[in-house]
Amino acid sequence: MRAAHLHPSYELVDWKRVGQNKLVALVRSALVRVKFQDSSSQQGTESNGQDQNALSFDTTKSQQVLQQAGDQSGTSSNSTQEDFASYILIFKAAPRATWVFERKIKLALPYVKQESQGSDDQGSNGKGSLYKTLQDLLVEQPVTPYTPNAGLVRVNGVAQDTVHFGSGQESSWNSQRSQKGLKNNPGPKAVTGFKLDKGRAYQKLNEAWPVYEPLDSTKEGKEKNESEWKSSGASEAKNDAPLVGSTGSQMAAVTDNQQSGDNNGLVSLAQRSTTVAVQKSDSSGSQGQGTTDNKFQKYLNTTQALHQMGVIVPSLETWPGKPSTGIATRAAGGVSVQAATRQSTSTNEDLSNVITQLYHTSTSQLAYLNGQIVVMGSDRVPSLWYWVVDERTTSGRATWWAHTELNWGTDKQKQFVENQLGFKDDSNSDSKNSNLKAQGLTQPAYLIAGLDVVADHLVFAAFKAGAVGYDMTTDSNASTKDQVLAWSTTAGLDSDGGYKALVENTAGLNGPINGLFTLLDTFAYVTPVSGMKGGSKNTEAVQTKYPVKDDSKASAKIASLINASPLNSYGDDGVTVFDALGLNFNFKLDEARLPSRTDQLLVYGIVNESELKSARENAQSTSDDNSNTKVKWTNTASHYLPVPYYYSANFPEAGNRRRAEQRNGVITIKKAIYPEVRGRQLQNIFDDWKTNKSR
Template identity: 90%
Template sequence: MRAAHLHPSYELVDWKRVGQNKLVALVRSALVRVKFQDSSSQQGTESNGQDQNALSFDTTKSQQALQQAGDQSGTSSNSTQEDFASYILIFKAAPKATWVFERKIKLALPYVKQESQGSDDQGSNGKGSLYTTLKDLLVEQPVTPYTPNAGLARVNGVAQDKVHGLEQTTQWNQQASQKNLTNNPALKAVTGFKLDNGRAYRKLNEAWPVYEPLDSTKDGKGKDKDGWTTSGASEAKGDAPLVSSTGSQMAAVTDSQQSGHNSGLVSLAQRSTTVAVQKSDSSGFQGQGTTDNKFQKYLNTAQALHQMGVIVPSLETWPGKPSTGIATRAGGGVSVQAATRQSSSTNEDLPNVITQLYHTSTSQLAYLNGQIVVMGSNAVPSLWYWVVDERTTSGSATWWAKTHLNFGTEVQKSFVENQLGFKDDSNSDSKNSNLKAQDLTQPAYLITGLDVVQDHLVFAAFKAGAVGYDMTTDSNASTKDQALAWSTTAGLDSAGGYNNLVENTAGLNGPINDLFTLLDTFAYVTPVSGMKGGSQNNEEVQTKYPVKDDSKASAKIASLINASPLNSYGDDGVTVFDALGLNFNFKLDEARLPSRTDQLLVYGIVNESELKSARENAQSTSDDNSNTKVKWTKPPRTTSPCRITTVPISPKRVTEEERSSGNN
């Protein structure tokens, strides 16, 4: 870090050795802060705002974080202007087995065109612009209508009937019956996927009723859609604190509810200030707030991210001392495990959501013939990636396939809803083939693997957003009646899987045959209402999909990479998605192609020319759609590529007899 003139807070998150003479590394700092410039707050600058990037590094906030952490690094005063962006570092080999720093490449922010106040950003199709979407990500509001799927009561490993008490069983069953939920989740459902891996959120009007308020107490009231409309929204609005913008100046709480929809409470779009978060007590429950700029009953966006364990790690100490942010390698990628801050303060000032997105988007690296690719992790959905030329000093980010996100008018546009995928509600044919899925039509992905094989970039990604319950009939199974999360369960096996994936020698069966390393012991089963498995759900559901040729007749759901309910076709059976994006409805016992929102796992196989195209498109700032028109290649031929090997042959010594006879 000293050779690259970087602050000691930078950490190494990934690296690749290129041949014998080059080393490429990815570093990032927890002191980075990103702000979203709301052009509507500018006075007299609207004409210039159209050409400016709405995203920028907030050096002021970075310095505040630096001071709060206690900078004892002895760095010079020029660090006051440092933006703490992530960097690619390039080293070259030197004598005596050492590496010498050569240069660094800054990972710049993606471009977002600013929009003037009052502009019509809905468009003819009702989809809001990227600018509006990112603005709404920073709206500070409770996440009450988004319930942790990790069990409806936040007591680790304890079943619902034990948490709520026997007196609640009747009311629980009544709510489930009203929602047409057949034992889903069951009273024996325990807190879901491992709490140290975070929680997912789901919208109430698309899931089971909530019987747990987000203050983590067991004595709460159910908040279904009607409950939120009639009382929850008003209660949350009254609970929302005022947020300090600049010192004593307070931001007014906006009253913008329509038809019970709490579309925004406190706008943080023009500043990166976040509501202070009360520290959790030893039991892990969120403590009650006070009237001093804190939510008392609900979690706000920053608090929810903190509870999910996906915040930027704190930095009270520099490397060499105990650190609260731990970088680990898993599944070919690098993830950051955010630990609880050790500060003696009762409040925590967390970075905003855009900062989280940038920080976690720089998690893993790949190198292909002078092109360097940086992608995110499986901890937080990535909205963008980088493709940069190793000869440059800075590279721009490229957005994933779509920049117009449509959450619908009836839902709160909150990052923690974990549903960043858009739904194609047009009349066009949305039944995509598994090959068309390579176009990556979703705007947000969790990246589980990234590598280069045979001059192709290969990566695997999960669409952000689906969790379900395991209804296994094995009473001794550790996953029985648990909520399962797919986003942290699989990673690419670089040793053998990548080559098979690129060569595609296994055909459609390729991505399932030993290509993935399971990082957990979950059985990938997700029920929906009306699950076909006998009256007691005690019959195993089978699939005819050939997971392996020798076991295709007896393969169970748990043998597949993933499973999820198929919302778009209704609840008439169990539907399973495999790694190729194909889905199977076991009531009809036939394969059907998924719509875009149903697609869970995708993989990309990208050649060098396509990487160059992505890099060139990322440089354009003409509008916020110009840098997303990159199409990924279909899987290559089904036979192994032909290799031409040149073998040097020593020249034959010609004798005098041969020369004289002309046999030369």
């Protein structure tokens, strides 16, 4: 770090050796701060102000945080102007087995065009914009248009089986399964969501994490309806975000700013609302009313959720020379720090806003391909952007995943992926199809699991969280009523053994991929819903009610954005899938696999040099960020992810990736409610699988 003239707060998160003479490293600092320039709040904006990037590094805030930490590192006065951006460092080999620093490349922020006041969420082409997405993030709205929704199809008035099999083909669900000798699955009309009053289904707000994407298929989709959200819900959500470590006068100042319509107050609010502390439940299990001392009143906001998940930017005390306040574990080529419990007297000035967190965690792993360096995020937080930079440059700008068009492969695969992601990339289709589609963003963000280079191609792997929760059917005679539909694990790409098979694709798109995946932490996203629109159990979209308020928790349901994996057993005959109700389906390797709502989707891409070059050039453009010009990554596809259902505490770890219960229980494990006999059967199956694999 000294050779690169970087502050001691920088940490090494990933590196690659290129041949015998070059070393490429990725470093980042916990001191970085990113600000969003809301043009609607500016006074006397210059006429050319709309051409400026809405995102920039906040050097003033970084310096304030540095001074508050009592920096004794003895760095030069230049640090007052340092933005603490992430860097790629390039070293060359030298005699005596040493490496000599050669140059550094700055990972610049993506370009986001500012929009004029009053543009609402409509861009110049009538579709939603990235600018609006960041506005929603900064005012702590956990429902934003860039990430996946609950994973089941969201088409107004159209049931899931209709979308999967086409109009008039709904009845073929049972017949197609019968042709293969498969027992019937719970009907594909089932929707996500579980009831708060059923067993362990109810997770208190301080034990649950939200999802970003609203389940509703309306344009606003954030509460009961668009008009109610605009008239009261949005304002209430903004004003409810807690003011952590703030004095009464500070709280009043922000409140006054909000009431006067000054959006600067919202930015300040977002920067301060980054606490993990929430109101604890009383003995009766009800949520108390929050106060300003590290507690929320009605809403659990995005930054609180990210903090609870352990993905918040590490605090200053974690860089070298300072006592650690968190638990660091290496994952996906980077270091994930789980913040320790903070004392009630501590300030929050060392914490950062949501956009800063997203920038920080997006610089987690790198790959090198013939002079081009690719940087992506990790499996810890959704990645909004990625970098492709030329090693000969000094700076490279990120490009949005929303500007990258992935080719999903075969038509059937593509259709199912679109349904799972809640959108269809078809400008002529019904605008009510989904919130993502209405916003005009054709790709969501991803949880990046792996990144590497094989045979002159970049290979990346990313997860989309499938959603399976409780069957919300109102039919009291239905066997699936109020029962859990799936359990979840996340998985990672084993770069040592899996990439070659992935590139060659010898196992087939739906076949077992032995040795490719390793089990990681268990966690879930949850979001409350209030039921079905119009009271119909099958023909209307799920209605979002986020977050649950104290006075409505009894009637609300929670849609579980569990990372739902097919519950598989490997064998010579193919993949046997066990859903949470104990129904098993066997798929031969030569058979087309019917989409199952317990499928976890792995998106993987094999990208060539020219496509990477296009992505790099696109990132440098300052054209309207609503343009339809997109980078096409043509050789991408989707895998259904086979992962064993049951695993024991002694399951082999992947490097230092440790399960949640081995990390001081910071992440709550949500256990499903299964009949005991099913659990024993599944355990036996898993034991058999381990035995066969060891042979």
